[in-house]
Amino acid sequence: MYRLGVDIGGAFTDLVAYDDETGDFVWVKGETTPKNPAEGVLNTVEKSKLDMSKVSMVLHGQTLVINSIITRSGAKVGLFTTKGHRDVLILQRANRRDIYNFRYKKPEPFVPRRLTVEVRERIGGDGGVIEPLHPEDVRQGLEKLLKEGVESICISFLNSYANPTHEIEAKKIIQEELEKKGFDIPITTSHEITREWYEYERTNTAVLNAFVKPKMRAYLNILERAIRDMGFKGAFYSMLSNGGMASFDFVKEYPIYAVESGPIAGVIGGIAIAELVGEKNVIVLDGGSTTTKASLVENLTPKVHSEYHVGRDRFNPGYPVKVPVIEIEEVGNGGTSIAWIDAVGNLRVGPKAMGADPGPACYGKGGGSTDCNRCICYKWFDQSELPPWGRDENI
Structure with missing residues (x-):
């Protein structure tokens, strides 16, 4: 087998x-x-x-x-949240990783404000019920979201990590209403994804799950x-x-x-190879078509983080995802990365890439970084050192 x-x-x-x-x-x-x-x-x-x-x-x-x-090519998501917390995805965090970075920019939420519905309910930090869920708010909110054409629904209530009762109740109401109306729309509840605190991070994680779920x-x-x-x-x-x-x-x-x-599968494969050759401390390097990834492994044990940020760079804090992820560093430079000239005339490669359509230069349908790398070789090395098929008399 x-x-x-x-x-x-x-x-x-x-x-x-x-x-x-x-x-x-x-x-x-x-x-x-x-x-x-x-x-x-x-x-x-x-x-x-x-x-x-x-x-x-x-x-x-x-x-x-x-x-x-990354490409924001997922579903149109509608979000149910506790009354008074409609802007949780917009406010995000007040603190910056670099307070002197004038190019800092908050990431755009995956759910716009008009697709965020407030529901009267309240769970305390200790898990106690302060205000019961109002079912009519859920039904009215669902009607609004269906008119907006949402393709996926997310429920994230305040302190639901301590007591998910209201999220469970709201999900049941929505499922019943969707069945009556003949809709097949997936539902994500935040407590099913993570039972950790921090409202913004938990809500964003649930929203991203809802965003990619239909696809x-x-x-x-x-x-x-x-x-x-x-x-x-x-x-x-x-x-x-x-x-x-x-x-x-x-x-x-x-x-x-x-x-x-x-990418994580590549890290696990690298660890298996390291063990076979008798090495315990290695750097696993994965050169892909769009990005190149690297992971530091000590004593054959990868580092695992419970909070990962999608799209984080020096100007953007990225989108927090509170799920366990093996630590990897990623750069937007791969086999099909596009070569381009920036505003001051410097040659750049990536992060945009040709992908599989039209693909790298060897496909004969477009071109990736292959042509660029060849030109760089011609510029800095004597062509006589290159094989005949690699020479170009016009350079």
């Missing part, structure tokens, strides 16, 4: 299958299909020519969650159906950001736990 792993990158989709009985490997590389990621995965599975009835498990790593957040649910459903049709009878698993794995059913509900699924 084979165990099959498949990973989606910015330009390529890779598949590796391991035969538990013989120890043989099957490795296949195919093109990623950005407009329909499932197509690239299925093409790669078909290209492997494996008998899927002899595969016991499929383990999937992807960058769909993180890329959807991930649809994507994983397509993969399941298509691979089952190939004769597969085993179990589907997804890599998580903490280095573990979970079933597709779990990731459909809580995709934010797989925010760095693909």
Whole structure:
């Protein structure tokens, strides 16, 4: 029986299958299909020519969650929050990491104010009920959000980490109303994602889960159906950001736990190789098509943080995500990064990239950093040192 792993990158989709009985490997590389990621995965599975009835498990790593957040290409989310706390995503945090940075800019919330609904209810910090939930507020708020055309719903009430009773009640009311009206809209509650305090961080984490949930649910459903049709009878698993794995059913509900699924799989693979060669302290470097990642591993143990920031840089605090994520550093420079000239004439590469469509220069459909790297070599090195096919008499 084979165990099959498949990973989606910015330009390529890779598949590796391991035969538990013989120890043989099957490795296949195919093109990623950005407009329909499932197509690239299925093409790669078909290209492997494996008998899927002899595969016991499929383990999937992807960058769909993180890329959807970075490119803001997720669902239209409606947020229910405690009355008086409508601006929790707008206010964020008053403190800055660098108070003297005049280029600092607060990140734009993923839910605009007009799609945030206040509900009368109140839970105290000790978990006690100060004011009961008003069901009519939930129903009226749902009517408003449905008219706005929301595709996903998030519920995050004050102090629900201490007592989630009102979130559970509100979710039940919304589910009943959606069923009556014939809507199939996913619902995320903050207490199901994290039971830690800090209202902004917890709410933002739940909102980002709601933001990517419809896309991930649809994507994983397509993969399941298509691979089952190939004769597969085993179990589907997804890599998580903490280095573990979970079933597709779990990731459909809580995709934010797989925010760095693909890159973290690379770290775990690097640790396995380090152990094989007898090294305990290593730097795992993962050069991808869009970004390059690095992770410092000490004593074969990766560092895990419970608060991760998407899109953080020296000018932007990023979006907090309170889920366990292995520590990685990431730069926007990969195999398909676009070369460009900035305002003062300096050559820059990245962070924008060609991806798989039109792809790197070798695809013959556009161009990535490959051409740029070649030109730099020509400028700084004697062309006589290059092979004949690499010379250009016009430079």
